[in-house]
Amino acid sequence: MKGNRLATAAITLMAAALFLALLNWGAHLFFGPYGRRLLIAWGINSLLAVSLNLVNGQTGQFSLGHAGFMAVGAYASALLAISQPEGFGPFLGDTGSYLWILALFLAAGSAAALVGVLVAIPIFRLRGDYLAIATLGFGEMIFVIVLNLPATGGARGLGGIPEHTTVLVAFGALLVGVVIVKNLVGSRFGRAFASIREDETAAEAVGINTTKYKVLAFTVAAFLAGVAGSLYAHHQVFMVPHSFRFMKSVEIVIMCILGGSGSITGAILGAGVLTMLPEWLRLQERFRLKVDPRMVIFSALLVVLMLVRRQGLLGNRELSFSSLRAAIKKLGKNTLDRKGIADA
Amino acid sequence: MLSQQLVNAITLGSVYAIIALGYTLIYGVLKLINFAHGDVFMVGAFVGLYTISSAYLGLPFWLGILLAMGACALLGIAIERSAYRPLRSAPRLAALITAIGVSLFLENSFQMAFGAQPRSYPPIFPKEPIPWISHHLGVEMNFSQILLILVSAGLMIGLQAVVQGTRFGRAIRAVSFDLQTSQLMGIRTDRIIVLTFALGSALAGAGGVLYGAYYGSIDPTMGIMPGIKAFVAAVLGGIGSVPGAMFGGLIMGLAEVSVVQFVGSQYRDAVAFAVLILILLVKPTGLFARYQSERG
Numbered sequence: 001m002k003g004n005r006l007a008t009a010a011i012t013l014m015a016a017a018l019f020l021a022l023l024n025w026g027a028h029l030f031f032g033p034y035g036r037r038l039l040i041a042w043g044i045n046s047l048l049a050v051s052l053n054l055v056n057g058q059t060g061q062f063s064l065g066h067a068g069f070m071a072v073g074a075y076a077s078a079l080l081a082i083s084q085p086e087g088f089g090p091f092l093g094d095t096g097s098y099l100w101i102l103a104l105f106l107a108a109g110s111a112a113a114l115v116g117v118l119v120a121i122p123i124f125r126l127r128g129d130y131l132a133i134a135t136l137g138f139g140e141m142i143f144v145i146v147l148n149l150p151a152t153g154g155a156r157g158l159g160g161i162p163e164h165t166t167v168l169v170a171f172g173a174l175l176v177g178v179v180i181v182k183n184l185v186g187s188r189f190g191r192a193f194a195s196i197r198e199d200e201t202a203a204e205a206v207g208i209n210t211t212k213y214k215v216l217a218f219t220v221a222a223f224l225a226g227v228a229g230s231l232y233a234h235h236q237v238f239m240v241p242h243s244f245r246f247m248k249s250v251e252i253v254i255m256c257i258l259g260g261s262g263s264i265t266g267a268i269l270g271a272g273v274l275t276m277l278p279e280w281l282r283l284q285e286r287f288r289l290k291v292d293p294r295m296v297i298f299s300a301l302l303v304v305l306m307l308v309r310r311q312g313l314l315g316n317r318e319l320s321f322s323s324l325r326a327a328i329k330k331l332g333k334n335t336l337d338r339k340g341i342a343d344a
Numbered sequence: 345m346l347s348q349q350l351v352n353a354i355t356l357g358s359v360y361a362i363i364a365l366g367y368t369l370i371y372g373v374l375k376l377i378n379f380a381h382g383d384v385f386m387v388g389a390f391v392g393l394y395t396i397s398s399a400y401l402g403l404p405f406w407l408g409i410l411l412a413m414g415a416c417a418l419l420g421i422a423i424e425r426s427a428y429r430p431l432r433s434a435p436r437l438a439a440l441i442t443a444i445g446v447s448l449f450l451e452n453s454f455q456m457a458f459g460a461q462p463r464s465y466p467p468i469f470p471k472e473p474i475p476w477i478s479h480h481l482g483v484e485m486n487f488s489q490i491l492l493i494l495v496s497a498g499l500m501i502g503l504q505a506v507v508q509g510t511r512f513g514r515a516i517r518a519v520s521f522d523l524q525t526s527q528l529m530g531i532r533t534d535r536i537i538v539l540t541f542a543l544g545s546a547l548a549g550a551g552g553v554l555y556g557a558y559y560g561s562i563d564p565t566m567g568i569m570p571g572i573k574a575f576v577a578a579v580l581g582g583i584g585s586v587p588g589a590m591f592g593g594l595i596m597g598l599a600e601v602s603v604v605q606f607v608g609s610q611y612r613d614a615v616a617f618a619v620l621i622l623i624l625l626v627k628p629t630g631l632f633a634r635y636q637s638e639r640g
Contacts, residue, residue: 122621
């Protein structure tokens, strides 16, 4: 049994490495610099959506301040990288560069998780829309603090951040994030999250420490958002606090909901749509408008989605090879059935 | 100096109070944070601009305010019908997300239609402080400030009279207390909800025009921060309570002006959230709380 599990882990690891290598190779073969930037943006947004999914989709708590944790991670990582331009270079040479990036991620994630715990402990005394408003408030307060700290360069922005985020780094981080979230969801913790989502009072009644699990989900989500912020900082090289305001949080929420809250692949799908759609719109000549039409479309999309398909594109299902096979089988069976009726 | 700041605080607080009155009414009947409320306020300001400004229709001020109130009432009805009513039986988070969507849609479509840059409001009242007041009270107040304070106080009294004294008001209170039971008692709840929306939106519209007349410039995103602060004011006063909304608005005005005065203007927006988090943690039902609802 134990050996079996080890083998599964080894196969998964190898598959992940193969996937990343193929992705990296494909990205360099088929895409130019623009395409690769878009791919990286998708990866970062996916990590944000997957992490928020843990709070919104799995635990059923509504957070509107996710961009705040992204900001904490982005600035922690950027300031650390700027203050140590050599990284681990002096000690480990070239091989240290990936370790240094890993260290930056851990620093960014830890900083965001720390802020996450501090925020979570008081606000999870609230429920529902009051919770949403309070997370919105904390997100904006993080923004105001970042804006006024002397080290962050304030509204003028922070430049000279070393570029570390490649397709490989971004999707590697996403993969690790997905594995963390997936394992968490499949574990005892995940069942506690789901019970809170379904009925908080009942969960409490059967002895689940709801506050503990809510804080846990929130903290892990904040950690991953911090890592995503770090990816963002080392991707953009220059950033301003205004990128991490309420609108960014809403964008992440839309990604989550569009794909289907409660589904990891759904979150990645939603992030893909919200990354690619505005770019595609931007490239359409006939839509050239004075103002970015992006937000009008997003907001209309959000309302229509809520009215027509509240559970999102995938609902709480996952896109996987087995579900694909099942769908094809069902399709085939339906066609056969229809044929059978026609024959009769 | 201090008394001058107090006057500024009361003026600002009156703006928040007008918006908060609508919030408190709508939250009362629907148990929904109507995120779009601040944007209805913005739409009211724009309707005021186009009706009052001599470059467009050039109507008198009072007619402009009435038209803005009417337009906003219609907008409120449209929002309720198209976006909130279909979700009445859905989980509340779905309705909240829809509300955010409606809010963003209004902001961004107005940005597309009217441009993002601030528009200057027609000078309706003289900007100079009234000499009598500066001579006798030692503070500078101009006419639009006095109007703002008086109108918001008047609206509060009027609203309180409607909610406490009329059949419609009694229906509003019944629906806020228990939607299903009031339905069983023969109250046409859908109608009450839509009328409450119209009433609250009309108040926001009036607030928008007064805000424009006082501050002199408006833009499509002007409703976001006052909207959030007015929500905080409504929570502070106790959701569902009309005097609470007024009181909360004034406290928010005071808090903001004193933070700007003593700490720094960059923290002007953070103070609202600090107050909100504090009040939710200490006394989540608000100061004038009426109904116990799912809050903590």
